[in-house]
Amino acid sequence: MKLSKRLETIASFVPEGSTVADIGTDHGYIPIYLVQENKVKHAIAMDVRKGPLFRAQTHIKEAGLEDRIEVRLSDGLLKLEKGEADCVVIAGMGGELMIHILEEGRHLWDSISSWVLSPQSDVYKVRKFLHQESFFMEQECMMKEDGKYYLVMRVGRIEKKEEKELPDFHYRYGVHLLKNGDPLLTEYLEKEKEQIERILKDLHSGNTESAKQRIIELNMELEWIREAQDAMQRTH
Numbered sequence: 001m002k003l004s005k006r007l008e009t010i011a012s013f014v015p016e017g018s019t020v021a022d023i024g025t026d027h028g029y030i031p032i033y034l035v036q037e038n039k040v041k042h043a044i045a046m047d048v049r050k051g052p053l054f055r056a057q058t059h060i061k062e063a064g065l066e067d068r069i070e071v072r073l074s075d076g077l078l079k080l081e082k083g084e085a086d087c088v089v090i091a092g093m094g095g096e097l098m099i100h101i102l103e104e105g106r107h108l109w110d111s112i113s114s115w116v117l118s119p120q121s122d123v124y125k126v127r128k129f130l131h132q133e134s135f136f137m138e139q140e141c142m143m144k145e146d147g148k149y150y151l152v153m154r155v156g157r158i159e160k161k162e163e164k165e166l167p168d169f170h171y172r173y174g175v176h177l178l179k180n181g182d183p184l185l186t187e188y189l190e191k192e193k194e195q196i197e198r199i200l201k202d203l204h205s206g207n208t209e210s211a212k213q214r215i216i217e218l219n220m221e222l223e224w225i226r227e228a229q230d231a232m233q234r235t236h
Contacts, residue, residue, distance in 0.1 A: 028056030095122025
């Protein structure tokens with residue numbers, strides 16, 4: 001099966017030989033690809049909606065993989081039992097929903113060794129949640145497809161310990177990406193900076209309270225971008 005660049009990147013983060021549960025599987029493409037490539041032994045394709053699950057089931061049947069990929073109706077991780085998977089993929093959804101799914105799946109935190117996550121929004125909140133709950137970053141990358149930027153991360157979990165709060169820009173842009181001077185992050189920061197500066201130019205002509213508030217927020221964002229750019233320069 002040929003995957004999009006984004007889905008292929010997500011699949012590449014799954015450790016070899018895993019038993020994987022794909023949450024919000026949609027068409028079932030990731031589990032099918034992983035099994036066809038013999039990267040995983042067994043997969044569980046899970047979704048909260050019957051429509052996508054039926055589509056996934058059809059694709060799995062067409063690929064002749066019903067004996068290696070199980071289809072399961074589940075709200076997030078609720079129908080996954082301990083010991084059924086050692087890797088969980090959660091991708092293609094907003095950060096708030098991802099945090100909710102992780103919260104609801106607390107019963108699995110210590111039995112899953114790898115979590116492959118790709119939030120579509122609120123990345124800041126996801127990173128902050130992971131840090132506060134003692135998840136650690138194993139691998140992280142930024143990628144671009146059809147002009148959009150995506151993040152993919154693999155995290156594990158360690159025993160609860162006192163974590164120091166990180167600076168805001170670390171949660172926004174990722175410690176690993178900043179440290180490694182990720183070229184796509186460099187490009188993304190520059191584009192964001194230019195866009196914010198353009199918006200600020202327009203806003204300065206307005207004198208409403210909401211315009212003033214927006215100017216404060218955007219200047220704060222610019223400050224985070226500058227801090228991130230400075231941090232990246234210091235590592236090189």
